[in-house]
Amino acid sequence: TNNxxxxxxxxxxxxxxxxxxxxxxxxxxxxxxxRKLCPYCKKKVEAKGEVKKLIMKEIDKLPEKLKKKYKKDKKPLYVYQPQGCKKCRGEGYTGRVAVVEVLKMTDQLSEIILTSPSENEIAKEARHQGMITMRQDGIIKVLEGVTSMEEVLRVTAEV
Incomplete structure (x- = not known):
């Protein structure tokens, strides 16, 4: 499965x-x-346009505690981009990191599963219970400067 x-x-x-x-x-x-951004040459830039809209859309779906941490209503939203230097052989990336999605079985999910639900029904309940999707985890890593938005979109396109 993809998620x-x-x-x-x-x-x-x-x-x-x-x-x-x-x-x-x-x-x-x-x-x-x-791929992880090279810590020596990554460039901090303001997120604009479609990228900013996508980030804000996913942040709005986060559990409240995380939403408060990452939501920037009036402040600029920053992301990081690869540049390339000698330390990363001009690629802008060094190493890899996982973006993850964890589904924890709960009593509520158990009841739903007994009805042979669709994937969408399970996802809705899991998000209601605070599950962070793979794309949301990736966006958090983008905002923290760990990876780029391009990388997150590349691996979560089909999810």
């Missing part, structure tokens, strides 16, 4: 009875690797 939420419907599609999934699945994790 953690897709694990449940996939197991059911494989013939596992829906009543068996909640007691046997405690957590589902999905990850993608993104």
């Amino acid at each position: 953690a939420v897709g694990v449940v419907p996939r197991l059911i599609d494989l013939g596992i009875q829906s009543y068996l999934v909640p007691p046997t699945l405690s957590i589902a994790i999905a990850q993608r690797l993104v």
Whole structure:
């Protein structure tokens, strides 16, 4: 599957009875690797246009605690871009880091799974319970200067 939420419907599609999934699945994790920005040459720039809209849209869906940390209503929103230097061989990136999505089985999700729900129904409940999607985790890493928006969009395009 492409995300953690897709694990449940996939197991059911494989013939596992829906009543068996909640007691046997405690957590589902999905990850993608993104390149890390070179700490020596990354460039801080103001996010504008579509990039800013996308970031704000995803921040608005975060749990309240994280939303408060990353939401910048009137202040400029900054992201980082690769530049290239001798330390990174001109690529702008060094190493990789995971962007992740974790689905934790809860009583509410267990009840929903018993009805053989769609992936969208599971995702809606998981987000309601505070799950951070892979794209949101990536955007947090963009705002913290760990990776670039291009990398996050590259690996979360199909998610």
